[in-house]
Amino acid sequence: MAILKIARMGHPVLRTKAEPIPDPTAPEIAALARDMIETMIDADGAGLAAPQVHVPLRIVIFQAPATRSDPGLTDEERFEASAPLTVLVNPHIEVLEPAHEGGWEGCLSVPGLRGYVERPAHIRYSGYTLEGVRLERTARGFHARVVQHECDHLEGILYPQRMQDLSKLIFTSEVKHWLEGER
Numbered sequence: 294m295a296i297l298k299i300a301r302m303g304h305p306v307l308r309t310k311a312e313p314i315p316d317p318t319a320p321e322i323a324a325l326a327r328d329m330i331e332t333m334i335d336a337d338g339a340g341l342a343a344p345q346v347h348v349p350l351r352i353v354i355f356q357a358p359a360t361r362s363d364p365g366l367t368d369e370e371r372f373e374a375s376a377p378l379t380v381l382v383n384p385h386i387e388v389l390e391p392a393h394e395g396g397w398e399g400c401l402s403v404p405g406l407r408g409y410v411e412r413p414a415h416i417r418y419s420g421y422t423l424e425g426v427r428l429e430r431t432a433r434g435f436h437a438r439v440v441q442h443e444c445d446h447l448e449g450i451l452y453p454q455r456m457q458d459l460s461k462l463i464f465t466s467e468v469k470h471w472l473e474g475e476r
Contacts, residue, residue, distance in 0.1 A: 294327050299332065299341075299345055302400075302402055307449065310447070312351065313350075313351050318425045328346070336401050340354060340442060343447075353446070354378070355439045381421070382421040384419065387417045387418070397468060399465060403452065410438075410442075412438055412455070415431070415437065416433075418444070
């Protein structure tokens with residue numbers, strides 16, 4: 294296994310639509326997933342998409358632990374933040390409710406910054422495991438947010454492109470001040 298180099302905002306691989314993976318069970322896809330997991334854990338991330346490690350393929354990994362101590366999470370997002378470590382090949386997202394909710398997002402490809410992004414609050418996602426088994430789940434809160442964020446990478450989209458108000462793009466070190474001002 295290896296820690297992979299993470300592409301940063303501005304690199305062309307992050308603006309390119311990723312290619313479908315013809316065989317989720319291929320040994321090279323399993324090796325990529327292992328390296329992505331190790332990279333995500335090393336970088337203290339909640340998710341990672343293959344384009345972020347310079348591989349333009351449709352594979353994402355994510356986890357939404359209920360104990361995540363992110364100061365930008367609302368109480369509702371903490372409550373809904375339960376997704377095990379998941380590897381998803383060729384993912385698809387379906388919005389189940391039109392309502393959106395906002396939340397603070399960060400990204401390993403946009404280090405040091407956070408942005409307030411509105412996303413659909415209730416989704417269904419599907420794709421394939423590394424064993425080639427179809428996986429389908431519904432998600433809300435942080436779980437839904439992290440899945441949508443990672444799948445955006447597969448379309449060449451970074452979270453600042455989803456922001457409606459760029460005055461809410463701030464340095465991570467300033468999130469606590471922003472949250473204090475909201476109270």
